[in-house]
Amino acid sequence: MKILSKIAEVRALLEPARAEDKTIGVMGTSGRMHAGHISLIEKAVAENDLAIMFWMGGGEGLYERNWDDDVKLIEPTGVEYAYLPDYADFMPVRPSYTLTTLPQLSTGAPPMEPVEHLDAVTTTTAKLFNVFGPMRYYSGEKDWQQLAMFKRMAIDLSWDIEVIGCPVVREADGVAMSSRNVKLTAEERARAPALYRALVKGKEAIESGETGSAKVVSLVREAMGDAGEVIYVHALDAETLQPMDRLTGEIRIIASLKLGEVPLVDNIGATAK
């Protein structure tokens, strides 16, 4: 695997490939990788002539902390290139004054991820769209709100980029792979499957003909029982993240369950009749 650290190196690699009509697959992570991330790299490798991943670590000083662990997971995927930004090159002028923001999908949607976090994620993603250029961008369905934003911003602002959502990777008991799972105690981990089980109940209700949003939400809440503190449950338009009284079309049920100090998030798709 070849490590690139400068934007100019990334462009020097990708521009000639593009000129030869090679397809380019990109996926990224902020470190603390798990099987969910690896599945994205594998897909980017399998479906493209050239695959490159980026690894943003946890910020400037935290680089070395995880890379050595993560690289052991990454290498077996066969991905040829990893971009680990040199921050002085990535952000030559600070502070950044420019935001890429989707108010209807952040403040305009029911409260899920904090808006400042979402703005930072969409702005950084816009920058990465420009660093890599035309490509296929692989992003996990685990962070559904972010994925919906990436897809929409590519369309709205005409980036020549195809955003590809990839299914959530789960443990044998249904728990979604997440960097947060390691923070759970054994006892909390034992209660964690309740989240996905409840989402499946909601999906089944919708696909059996239930179209009342409030009804689906309360079914999911009940199904979680006393497994933990339910932070939120929403049944939303899968694309626009808008709530609707009567569910129609492609629905996403998005929920967060807090176990001890750890808020787990998960989601599931359902097609309303």
Place this chain on the structure above:
Amino acid sequence: MKILSKIAEVRALLEPARAEDKTIGVMGTSGRMHAGHISLIEKAVAENDLAIMFWMGGGEGLYERNWDDDVKLIEPTGVEYAYLPDYADFMPVRPSYTLTTLPQLSTGAPPMEPVEHLDAVTTTTAKLFNVFGPMRYYSGEKDWQQLAMFKRMAIDLSWDIEVIGCPVVREADGVAMSSRNVKLTAEERARAPALYRALVKGKEAIESGETGSAKVVSLVREAMGDAGEVIYVHALDAETLQPMDRLTGEIRIIASLKLGEVPLVDNIGATAK
């Protein structure tokens, strides 16, 4: 001149040119063209292997209104390509949910252009950056606030685009070329030179050693006398548009003078000692 109306046509033209290392110059207008716009096209043509302009008209239904007039001015420049967006192709999904916004240069700067207008301009420009791809983007210094935003967003979000500011084109008496000038009565037009004359006074003061911002602003206001209604005068950091008590470095004096119903805007650069 070849007219393109689809994003795919623009890309089919520019991608092979880019693969051959041709330089690409782009400039755009919202119609009602004058010698200022023409100077941008001429520069884009002179400095690049391939030049393309875009013409956004006044919106969907207003297309035909000005194009026939404008094309008579455009053709002598020798620009080979004009992109007149087919709006269904340009915005296939509506409404757009994505904003590209620079709060520090809009709401964070002293009030000049309306923030909603600036957000619309920077968002549309972000979209055009993506439609055209890597290029040199020519933009007039006449709209200094917008130009500062275009430059900053290209840096902040790593667009592979060089934003090139072009000097204000002026009538013989110093009045900046503007679509608004035709709305002036003969009597108002006779008073219009006061705006630029006052800006020159401010520049001279700064370059003679005056570093008090309030002093420069009041000099410029006084120099406009009773020529019209002074809407604003600001002496700002040329790049960040931030006010400063004591002027240092590259300064931009930006002013608006209303004559009858027409607010004229103009600006000038000065290097503080």
